[in-house]
Amino acid sequence: MNFKTVAVLTSGGDAPGMNAAVRSIVRLAITKGIRVLGVRRGYSGLINKDIFEMSIRTVSEIIERGGTILYTTRSPEFHTDKGVQKAIKNCRELNIDAVIVLGGEGSINGTKKLIENNINCICIPCTIDNDVACSENSIGFDTAVNTAMSMIDKIRDTAQAHDRCSVVEVMGKKCGNIALQTGIAVGATAILIPEYSFDFNRDIVEKIDFTQKMGKKHFIIIVAEGLKITSQITAKITEKTGIESRATILGYVQRGGSPTAADRVLASKMGCYAVELIENNIYNKVIAIKNNKIININISEALNYKSHFDIDTYKKALEISI
Ligand code: F6P
Numbered sequence: 634m635n636f637k638t639v640a641v642l643t644s645g646g647d648a649p650g651m652n653a654a655v656r657s658i659v660r661l662a663i664t665k666g667i668r669v670l671g672v673r674r675g676y677s678g679l680i681n682k683d684i685f686e687m688s689i690r691t692v693s694e695i696i697e698r699g700g701t702i703l704y705t706t707r708s709p710e711f712h713t714d715k716g717v718q719k720a721i722k723n724c725r726e727l728n729i730d731a732v733i734v735l736g737g738e739g740s741i742n743g744t745k746k747l748i749e750n751n752i753n754c755i756c757i758p759c760t761i762d763n764d765v766a767c768s769e770n771s772i773g774f775d776t777a778v779n780t781a782m783s784m785i786d787k788i789r790d791t792a793q794a795h796d797r798c799s800v801v802e803v804m805g806k807k808c809g810n811i812a813l814q815t816g817i818a819v820g821a822t823a824i825l826i827p828e829y830s831f832d833f834n835r836d837i838v839e840k841i842d843f844t845q846k847m848g849k850k851h852f853i854i855i856v857a858e859g860l861k862i863t864s865q866i867t868a869k870i871t872e873k874t875g876i877e878s879r880a881t882i883l884g885y886v887q888r889g890g891s892p893t894a895a896d897r898v899l900a901s902k903m904g905c906y907a908v909e910l911i912e913n914n915i916y917n918k919v920i921a922i923k924n925n926k927i928i929n930i931n932i933s934e935a936l937n938y939k940s941h942f943d944i945d946t947y948k949k950a951l952e953i954s955i
Pocket of ligand 1: 737760805888
């Protein structure tokens with residue numbers, strides 16, 4: 634028997650699949666004799682000691698739910714020394730052997746402060762943006778892309794009926810991964826992303842003109858939110874092409890909803906892997922996907938990785954969007 638105590642928290646923007654990951658952590662850990670404490674509202678809960686004992690049944694009927702039963706925040710207090718010290722004190726008082734942090738790059742960065750104070754951590758990349766540089770995939774991304782795709786399929790119906798151009802803004806902070814995958818999935822005429830500069834005349838006006846001459850009558854342009862150009866570009870398209878254009882900002886719909894099968898499976902696997910690392914006294918790692926396999930990377934190294942945006946796929950997507 635392994636008499637350890639782990640705490641689990643969800644932090645930053647919620648991501649569909651967080652619940653499935655919490656479920657697998659709780660179920661496998663308890664089966665292995667490890668005690669699991671749930672921390673509410675991310676690092677804030679660690680500071681305020683909003684912490685409760687989890688059981689096999691605490692995580693029943695959550696695998697299919699979006700959001701997070703543990704709630705989440707972007708904790709401003711955790712950016713202060715006082716906040717960090719309170720969190721450390723609580724971890725020590727509760728004899729926590731490791732904290733499992735489910736979140737994006739910002740949340741992973743937060744673990745540095747715990748590790749510096751000898752609190753062990755394991756991170757699981759959970760963000761719809763898929764911008765955790767060390768991992769090819771993050772929990773929530775597949776669901777967000779599928780949600781964006783099905784919303785845009787509906788937008789396409791009305792764009793087609795009116796011979797319009799629909800400009801659709803998708804989430805992703807400074808990362809174009811949601812834009813790229815969604816753009817391919819909906820056959821967008823143009824995909825505008827922060828990672829690759831574009832020329833308005835060449836990549837939009839001339840592209841629309843070229844495809845129009847080949848019989849295309851309605852157009853979908855995907856814009857990554859990080860560019861902050863959606864309304865400006867929509868007006869400019871109407872002005873330069875004469876095609877009525879409308880903007881849609883998809884927004885938070887992309888963060889909600891039931892996780893796809895792919896996200897539930899990824900979350901379940903990563904959750905189990907986190908518990909196995911802790912069981913083997915392996916700490917301070919980010920769980921990541923490389924070549925479709927689950928691996929672990931030292932947190933300090935993981936934070937130095939550069940973005941894994943797939944420029945080749947981006948270029949191919951533009952070649953076939955005619
Ligand atoms: O990181 C996920 C994300 O949804 C980003 O795509 C978006 O920029 C951001 O969170 C929005 O954050 P908030 O919930 O703080 O408005």
